[in-house]
Amino acid sequence: MVPEGFGRGILRFFNGDVPALRLLFDPARRSERGLIEGLLFHAAFATAFAEAERALAAAPVPSAALREAQAGMPAPVAAAFERFLEALAAFRAEIARSDAASRTPASFAPTPPLAAEAIAGTSMRPPSSFAVSFIQAMFWALLGAMMSMLSEMVRERMTGTFERLRASPASPGEILLSSAFSTWLLMLLALGLLALLALLLGIRPADPLKLLAAAAAASLAFTGLTLLFASAGDSMQAVHGTTWAVMLPLAMVGGAMVPLFLLPAWLATLSHVSPVKWTVLALEGAYWRQMSWAELALALATLLGIGLLAALLGIRRILART
Numbered sequence: 001m002v003p004e005g006f007g008r009g010i011l012r013f014f015n016g017d018v019p020a021l022r023l024l025f026d027p028a029r030r031s032e033r034g035l036i037e038g039l040l041f042h043a044a045f046a047t048a049f050a051e052a053e054r055a056l057a058a059a060p061v062p063s064a065a066l067r068e069a070q071a072g073m074p075a076p077v078a079a080a081f082e083r084f085l086e087a088l089a090a091f092r093a094e095i096a097r098s099d100a101a102s103r104t105p106a107s108f109a110p111t112p113p114l115a116a117e118a119i120a121g122t123s124m125r126p127p128s129s130f131a132v133s134f135i136q137a138m139f140w141a142l143l144g145a146m147m148s149m150l151s152e153m154v155r156e157r158m159t160g161t162f163e164r165l166r167a168s169p170a171s172p173g174e175i176l177l178s179s180a181f182s183t184w185l186l187m188l189l190a191l192g193l194l195a196l197l198a199l200l201l202g203i204r205p206a207d208p209l210k211l212l213a214a215a216a217a218a219s220l221a222f223t224g225l226t227l228l229f230a231s232a233g234d235s236m237q238a239v240h241g242t243t244w245a246v247m248l249p250l251a252m253v254g255g256a257m258v259p260l261f262l263l264p265a266w267l268a269t270l271s272h273v274s275p276v277k278w279t280v281l282a283l284e285g286a287y288w289r290q291m292s293w294a295e296l297a298l299a300l301a302t303l304l305g306i307g308l309l310a311a312l313l314g315i316r317r318i319l320a321r322t
Contacts, residue, residue, distance in 0.1 A: 020115040027118045040114055131203050132259050134194075135283045139256045139276055141190040142222045143247060146229075147240070149183040153230040154239050176227065176315050183226050187219035206290045214282035214296070217303040221275050224307035227314030231321065247276075255280040278302045 001022040021040060025033040073081060156162045165175050195211065198204075205211040232242040251257060253267055254276025263271060271277040282299040285291035 023114055023116045024119050025116060033116065037114060037116065044114075130201070131288050132284075134198055134201075134203055135280055135287065136256050136259075138191055138194050138218075138283055139251065139254075139279055141194055142187050142218060142279065143251075145183070145187045145190050146222050146226045146247075147243065149179070149186065149226050150230055150239055150243060151236065153179060153226070154234070154236050157234060158236075172319050173315060176318060180223050180227055180311060184219050184223040187222055188215055191215040191219065203287065205286050206288065207286060210291070210293070210296055211283070211286035213300060214286045217300045217307075218279040218282060220307035221279065221303040221310075222307070224310030224312075224314065225275065227318070228310040229314070231314045231317030234321065250274040250276050253277070260284075275303065275306045278306070 001024070003020065003022065021044070023033070023036065023040065025036075156165075162175070166172055168175075170178075192215070195205070195215070229239060229243045229246070233239050251274075253263075253271045254260075254274035255263070255271065256276050260268065260271065260277065260280060278299045281289075282296065282303060285296045285299060
């Protein structure tokens with residue numbers, strides 16, 4: 001980082017009065033830091049000497065024209081001008097001797113205009129590749145629970161179980177909500193078992209409460225999608241075919257196959273439409289992204305919104321078909 005006034009004050013480098021360059025470095029990149037410091041020192045010295053030589057080249061030197069001008073001056077001015085020319089000649093001679101020796105006087109030890117500062121590692125870096133793939137495994141657990149509950153919901157309609165349940169005092173909406181609650185519990189249980197397995201493998205969430213919130217929101221989102229896909233047809237083939245046709249592309253762009261931080265920019269933008277992306281992001285935020293509650297709120301709110309909207313549409317379509 002180049003401070004304001006560094007270029008204008010480069011000649012003050014010789015007395016250590018130039019503003020310092022600020023170098024931010026990763027503590028893990030020690031060799032790169034040394035290389036960059038050497039390049040910066042070289043550039044600072046070379047620029048300072050070049051500016052000094054440029055200033056000297058532009059300075060007046062004794063010449064016949066100057067002597068002629070001196071002849072027309074009043075005596076006191078001419079005497080002062082003579083002393084100025086002598087001092088200038090002595091200054092240029094001293095610079096030449098210093099330059100011939102080593103370009104730096106022996107007694108000169110300028111202060112390096114560089115302030116190095118280590119920066120902490122970013123929280124966006126996963127601790128290991130296994131931590132990333134484990135989050136992806138959590139999504140596939142949700143998808144497995146979804147397919148299992150879809151099979152049960154379709155089987156209930158195909159065998160007439162749903163019609164018999166409608167003869168009970170419970171309303172059709174309450175019956176579907178009870179199925180949704182069972183689906184939500186199954187998904188939450190699947191994520192909980194995987195979280196316990198992760199603990200045994202050394203993968204710990206940064207905040208267990210955030211993990212609970214992320215798991216609950218993701219389970220709700222996929223519960224709503226389960227109800228929506230259950231309304232896609234009256235046969236197992238139609239429902240499963242529709243579910244896989246929709247969920248696989250969403251998984252591909254949502255980070256369940258390729259990690260979110262490896263996606264190209266255009267695909268990362270497209271992934272915003274995928275509930276898989278918000279599920280993976282919420283779980284990563286609880287595990288290794290170390291998101292604050294404010295940062296996690298967007299993913300949680302998106303998952304809740306997807307779940308409630310999909311559930312309402314699914315219940316409405318199922319009731320319309322029965």
